[in-house]
Amino acid sequence: MTNQASEQSGDPAFAPVLSLDNITKTFPGVKALDGVELHLYAGEVTALIGENGAGKSTVVKTLTGIYQPDGGQIMLDGKPVHFPTPQDAADAGVTAIHQETVLFDELTVAENVYIGHAPKNRFGLIDTKAMHAKTTEILNSIGAPIDAGIKLKDLGIASRHLVAIARALSVEARVVIMDEPTAALSQTEIEELYELVNKLKAQGKAILFISHKFDEIFRIADRYTVFRDGQFVGAGKINGVKEAELVQMMVGRAVEQLFPKRHAEIGDEVLKVVGYSHPTEFEDINFTLRRGEILGFYGLVGAGRSEFMQSLIGITRPSKGVVRIDGTVKVIRSPADAIQAGIVYVPEDRGKQGAIVDMPIFQNVTLPSLHKTSRDGFIRLAEEFALAREYTERLDLRAASLDTNVGALSGGNQQKVVIAKWLATQPRVIILDEPTKGIDIGSKAAVHDFMSELAAQGLSVIMVSSEIPEILGMSDRVIVMREGRMVVELQGDDLSPETLVRHAVGIQTEGDAA
């Protein structure tokens, strides 16, 4: 571990309100947190920085009692504490405003703010009057002129966010965690949020601010802490650090050759996308893809990569743009058209969008290829079985019988079923969205190996990934997207962790045409 900037908080008299000390959290096959530390101080904003998968969300869940750490200690005012349930964390004054705010549309603002801990009158019933008065008071304190009596569904996104903040403050909060609070906000709303953060600081609250956006971090944070791959990398005061140093810390691993990228013969152009745009999600996407090539799509979560891919395969309609396969224009209006054109998409959420667990393996595998094994709408079982067997064997899928329901298989095998399903359509282009997200190292290597093999066999691969080592290790070329636009296309010597992150977060550096 390289501690480039581990200068710990200067003033010893200024003790942290809340500290995480050597916290470890392991999930089956994944070490999400590995001995991390984090210190939050009263009246200060600490920014938690890290790539996707660095362990930020796990820390939030540990702090709020949703996860229990396997090792290490949480300290409140210097005393060890445990948060066995979210309620315990709330009672201790630790409260979080989550990425996706959890609120109830059909309840009033006051009911949302006080749900679970509503003030009671002497008969033990909810004291509506007191609840409304207190809610109004909190809303006023954060400068939000919202009527406590109206239903949440009648509010806009920004106001809902303020209600979520009011809810966080309704318990006597000492520590406020904001998990990417600006992700869904417009520029003016963000300004209002900054003002609110300043008010909370003035009230002496310790704030943990999680964000990807560097301008935001430098604007609002007093301190920073950087995590990488579940490990603590460094911490310090914001005004003593440069952007470039933070980027270094975020990505600064030696990029090991974990990746079995084999040499593949790169052939003729297979796919050409010109001017692909969508009214709200992405704009002007242009690229070509050759036979045997692996094209990486990098960007932060929410950069519009998956949205673009879903449009490319006909789930959503683009407002304009042309797709050519082997030089021929293809009109893709539905996933069936895309499959016909030879483009298949293996979605990120394989649980929800991949396998059909109540169906046997062979039926899952043949689902998109049924037209090949049927005549006039009638399925030929022998052909269907043969097709399923061919592709499951190619992937070395181990199951008692192809008649086994997919739900009975392990996660890794379910994934093989999903991939077999797509290969059975004999595609020209396969789009893999976060192909190794949430799987252990061993399975990752297998997926990478397999991806190489596909490319070597002449398939063109588009890989959407938020993991820099994977992008660098596997891609022949990389397109970086930010806020729905293609920022840059990189290859060869231009590819480095720093350039990727710089383009993805949108830092302009001199000598670099961003």
Place this chain on the structure above:
Amino acid sequence: MTHLKSRETILFGAILCLLLVVATRFPGFVAPENLIAVFTDTSPLIILALGQMAVILTRCIDLSVAANLALTGMVCAMINVAAPDLPVGVILTVALAIGAMLGAINGILVWKLNIPPIVVTLGTMTIFRGIIFLLTEGKWINAHEMSPQFTGFPRSDVLGMPVLGWIAVLVSVVMLVVMARTTLGRSIYAVGGNPHAAVYTGIDVGKTQFAAFVISGMLAGLTGYLWVARYSVAYVDIAGGFELDVVAACVIGGVSIAGGAGTVVGTLLGALFLGVVKNALPVVDISPFWQLAISGAAIIIAVAFNAQSGRSKGRVILKSAEHAQ
């Protein structure tokens, strides 16, 4: 699959037990000719339940089947009154077509307007009954107004079983083939099992649900003629509330209300179970109220079974959610 098969075995066992218990008190009940009579009596329920199964498998529900039956039956009866010499084949075709059309209305509303199926079919259920009233001003069409060939068809005997029973057999076989061996059947399971995944594999979810509603409507229309002919009477309220028996038959037969799981054989057994209960209890002198209680208990037991098999699925999802962290 293994779950379903064991459930079907259990259901089959339950039906046999029921028959055995009844046989000890009243041996005549299990005589072949009586069993055939029970099967024939259950045939409308079987036909409707098989259509309903297709709909429920796609995560929808069709509450309008009984109203569709009544409306189509009434139209068939009116055609018969107007043109008594029209051959039964034409009447059957008309019944299938009208039923399919009414089902298509449900399907279009679900597919194109994205209205929840329970709301759509609750609406069309009332509308269909209302249309019967508009057509007839509440008047009945009675036996003497219908032609003998019209009323005689479902009752005519072929190889020891009335045509009505044979039609249930035929529909079962056709549905067995459709569900197991056609791309439509496979799509129906896929849409109910995981609509998101189905979209990515190129299946049009709405269109598949539409097709299921058409199947259900078509079978309801067919049953409409058979019902009116068999009982030789048509009026606004025939088969009132029968949609609930139909849904019950599916649920008892192991069709998951959450969609994606259920079989033709299971549904058939579910309908037969209800049919045997309905026919056996009066014979052994048990009050009809018990009949309701037994069907009710059977539904709850069946749903509990479904919940059990669904539970492990929930665990897997949670685990993968944890992994995704």
